[in-house]
Amino acid sequence: MARLTDEPARELGVRIISPDRPGISGSSLQPDRKLADWPRIIERVLDHLGIGEFRLLAISGGAPYAYATAAIMPNRVRAMAIVCGAIPMAELEDASGLLPLYRWMLALYRSRPQLLRRLFCMARPILAVRPPVRLRPLLLKMLMLRPCDAESLRDAAAFEAIFESQRRAWRGSAEGVIADAQIYAQPWGFSLEDVRVPVRLWHGKQDRAFSVHLAEEVAKRFPNCKARFIDNAGHYSLPIRHMREILKDLISV
Numbered sequence: 001m002a003r004l005t006d007e008p009a010r011e012l013g014v015r016i017i018s019p020d021r022p023g024i025s026g027s028s029l030q031p032d033r034k035l036a037d038w039p040r041i042i043e044r045v046l047d048h049l050g051i052g053e054f055r056l057l058a059i060s061g062g063a064p065y066a067y068a069t070a071a072i073m074p075n076r077v078r079a080m081a082i083v084c085g086a087i088p089m090a091e092l093e094d095a096s097g098l099l100p101l102y103r104w105m106l107a108l109y110r111s112r113p114q115l116l117r118r119l120f121c122m123a124r125p126i127l128a129v130r131p132p133v134r135l136r137p138l139l140l141k142m143l144m145l146r147p148c149d150a151e152s153l154r155d156a157a158a159f160e161a162i163f164e165s166q167r168r169a170w171r172g173s174a175e176g177v178i179a180d181a182q183i184y185a186q187p188w189g190f191s192l193e194d195v196r197v198p199v200r201l202w203h204g205k206q207d208r209a210f211s212v213h214l215a216e217e218v219a220k221r222f223p224n225c226k227a228r229f230i231d232n233a234g235h236y237s238l239p240i241r242h243m244r245e246i247l248k249d250l251i252s253v
Contacts, residue, residue, distance in 0.1 A: 001059045001239060003161040008244035014251060016057075019045055021065070023176020025168040033179055036189050038065045039072040046076070055250055056080035059239050060209070061180070064088070064188055071194045079198040079253035081246050084207055084235045087214045090187045097211035109185045120181070121174045128170035145234070146206045152237035162236055192221040198253050199225040202246055204233030 002018035009016045021038070022030035030037065046054065055078050058066035063085025070077045089095070095103045108116045131139055136159060140150050153159050169177055199222045203215035212229055219227035230238055239246070 001162060001165050003164070004059075004158070004239050004243050005057065005247065008247050011244065012247055012251065014247055017045070017049070017051075020168075020172075021176070021180060023173060023179050025172045027172065027176070029173060029176055029179070033183075034189065035064055035068045035183050035186075036072070039069045042069050043073065052076060053078050055253070057083070057247070057250060058085060059083045060235065061086050061184065064183065067192065067195050068188065068190065070197045070199075071190045074197055077197045079200065079250060081200040081202065081250040083202045083239050083246060084204060084210065085201070085215070085218070086184055087210050087218050088188055088192065089185055097214040099209045102209065105181065106185055109182070117178055120178050124170050124174040124177075128167055130164075130167060145236070146208060148204070148206055148232050149208075149234040149236040152240040155240070158236075158240045162240075192218065193223065196223050200246075200249055200253065201225055201227040202230065202238060202242065203227070204230050204235065204238040206232065206234040207238070209235040 002016060005014075005016050005018075008014075019041070020027035022028060022033055022041070046052075053076050056066045056069060058080065060083070063082050066080050066082060066085075070080055089098070089102075089106055092098075095106060098106070105116060108119075133156075140153055143150075145153070153162065169180075199219075201215065201219050201222075203210075203212055205212045207215070215229070216227070219225050230242065233241065
């Protein structure tokens with residue numbers, strides 16, 4: 001989803017660096033990787049680029065990686081913005097606030113992980129392909145989106161920004177996507193209370209992937225968090241419609 005930041009970042013004079021996670025798109029697969037491995041990768045990237053302090057922006061599934069980076073590198077992370085972020089699923093006692101598909105995958109991961117792996121491999125040839133433009137309205141209907149999300153994704157540029165990143169992930173390999181999915185389902189190895197840098201948490205009240213109630217509970221756990229819960233915004237429409245506002249707020253921290 002980093003493409004969503006391009007225009008507002010240029011307007012605000014913000015430099016965006018968006019590395020692919022291991023095994024995603026053209027990035028090399030890292031067998032048995034853990035969430036705790038990610039900050040070391042970011043540290044090497046920053047050192048190579050000659051960057052000291054920086055701010056983090058994480059959208060959806062990028063949230064756990066941002067939290068891990070801030071927890072392990074607090075002296076370099078000035079602040080972070082989390083947009084419709086994934087929550088620590090391994091800690092959930094009640095999964096009703098998750099998208100039904102996520103609930104199903106989480107249950108399958110815990111009970112029949114090899115079957116879930118085979119299903120991911122079977123899905124890759126379909127999910128790695130760009131659907132014809134004429135089929136986009138049908139695809140949006142099949143996704144059963146909130147009206148605010150469906151309306152935002154009718155814009156061709158927004159649609160591509162959202163779904164091209166997903167297609168690029170699947171083009172790399174199913175193994176990279178599987179490793180990513182496992183990280184979401186496993187304990188992260190740290191507590192959200194360990195994240196002491198300033199957090200700006202943005203979440204749509206119509207988010208189906210991770211309900212606003214889950215986001216509210218997450219926000220309470222950070223020692224230094226300013227949360228904004230946006231009316232008539234969902235998992236996709238929030239970053240599509242509010243990215244300039246999000247970036248402007250982040251660089252002010």
